[in-house]
Amino acid sequence: MNLNQIHNIYFIGIGGIGMSALARYFKNIGKNVSGYDKTETQLTKELQQEGIQVHFEDNINLIPKDFYVENTLVVITPAVPVLLAEWNYFIERKFIIKKRAEVLGLITKDTFCFAVAGTHGKTTTSSILAHILLDSGLDVTSFLGGIVENYNSNLVGNGKTITVVEADEFDRSFLHLHPNIACITSMDADHLDIYGDANAIEESFREFADKVEDKSKLFYANGLVLDGVSVGVNDDAKITAQNIKIEKGYYVFDAKFGNELIENIQFGLPGHHNLSNALMALSMAKTYGVENDKIKNALASFKGIRRRFSFQIREEKLTYIDDYAHHPTEINAVHQAVTELFPNKKVCAVFQPHLFSRTKDFADDFAKSLSKFDEVLLLEIYPARELPMEGVNSTWLLGKVENKNKKLISKEELFTEIKASDATVFVTIGAGDLGEMVPQIKKTLSEKVELE
CATH class of the missing domain: 3.40.1190.10 (Mur-like, catalytic domain)
Structure with missing residues (x-):
């Protein structure tokens, strides 16, 4: 396939971090770029601001009409469900469909x-x-x-x-x-x-x-x-x-x-x-x-990466760090770093597990990693591409955490809990939609410092 001969690039799952980089690349070199994602995020808003059309309903009527032509390349992410109407529309009409990794291989x-x-x-x-x-x-x-x-x-x-x-x-x-x-x-x-x-x-x-x-x-x-x-x-x-x-x-x-x-x-x-x-x-x-x-x-x-040990608040009275960690090894790395920087300070970890399968496979290791923190606030599992698994949930995971100062909470309860905590260092951890809550968490913690 010759990418030079293709003018239209349509992304199914355009809001993914790897997909959006490709979308930006093709937009920058003059291609006509559009796409679908199931959820609006900060990243999809940025793509729209850069002139890329994005919609959030799986509806073939929302695909821009100029993408119905044959020289359209459709790029998919492996996380996309096979029953998606838009994907099946392109399959049935025999469009060129490539995985993100295949396209990256062609470019590089x-x-x-x-x-x-x-x-x-x-x-x-x-x-x-x-x-x-x-x-x-x-x-x-x-x-x-x-x-x-x-x-x-x-x-x-x-x-x-x-x-x-x-x-x-x-x-x-x-x-x-x-x-x-x-x-x-x-x-x-x-x-x-x-x-x-x-x-x-x-x-x-x-x-x-x-x-x-x-x-x-x-x-x-x-x-x-x-x-x-x-x-x-x-x-x-x-x-x-x-x-x-x-x-x-x-x-x-x-x-x-x-x-x-x-x-x-x-x-x-x-x-x-x-x-x-x-x-x-x-x-x-x-x-x-x-x-x-x-x-x-x-x-x-080098200033760092959004959601990789990203300082949201760094004051004498209070510190708030956000991190994408979603594997026990990564959580251990966050703990090592935060305790090296802030010895003798109470650390509260807010964790949102990512995927039922990953939680099931590494439950004991997640529990050991989380047990190291002074306080643990645990959210329900973010399912992403998966359906629920019987018996695999955050209540089950919390039971394995050897920390007396632990609690299972809803997203709505999170703000009340962090206000009530006497920790001076807060860490939000996880690869799910917890990242979208960071601005509100930052606002809540900032108000907490002002009140004190």
């Missing part, structure tokens, strides 16, 4: 492609890398799974020769990519509804790793069993962070890169997992040939 095939894989850390690592490359003056376009604060977008740059992409393991999507330099940040079990077991997901990551022929250009988190260059924090990896200090809220560290020591690197995202992400991005950029000073300047100026 003829570029120098950086691919970032891993069950955790993809978005942060790829966003840091995108910022380094763009800040260094390179001709790059980056398709990201989060909104980068420096650019207020998940599409960064408009270059034609270099691409940065998140290599998504869901539905084995990353096997459509053609990476020149790649990294794997983690290979924890996840998406077991797709893979079945941990061995299958690890095998899929190894298949992705095999796409990088030159193993000096494949970086992986120390401890994984792969053929490439190991990266880690304060350990025996080939590339490592040393002499780590915290100064004025920033990490300051040295990076040992082979026989070279890059000194006094400043980086503002908290948590050792983010130090590891920064090291991965540094390794990939340096391997491409970016100079040390340019890498250091970019790392120091």
